[in-house]
Amino acid sequence: xxxxxxFYQIFLTFHTLLFxxxxxxxxxxxxxxxxxxxxxxxxxxxxxxxxxxxVEKPIYFVEVQFQPKPEFYWELITEINI
Numbered sequence: 229x230x231x232x233x234x235f236y237q238i239f240l241t242f243h244t245l246l247f248x249x250x251x252x253x254x255x256x257x258x259x260x261x262x263x264x265x266x267x268x269x270x271x272x273x274x275x276x277x278x279x280x281x282x283v284e285k286p287i288y289f290v291e292v293q294f295q296p297k298p299e300f301y302w303e304l305i306t307e308i309n310i
Contacts, residue, residue, distance in 0.1 A: 260278040
């Protein structure tokens with residue numbers, strides 16, 4: 229999807245944006261690598277993932293949703309847990 233590419237580029241370019249949106253210090257973005265990962269068994273792709281450089285930090289999954297979708301959160305949690 230075209231919008232996924234746009235948001236991937238936004239988060240890739242503005243590496244601290246997620247942390248600003250979460251109300252966290254932008255310094256928290258240090259030590260994270262932003263990437264997009266596709267899970268082939270179920271053929272879905274996250275819009276992006278902030279992977280930390282240490283196990284003490286949380287992993288952030290980015291999924292942009294503009295249209296109403298009642299099952300969005302359940303599907304996201306399912307994708308993360310697969």
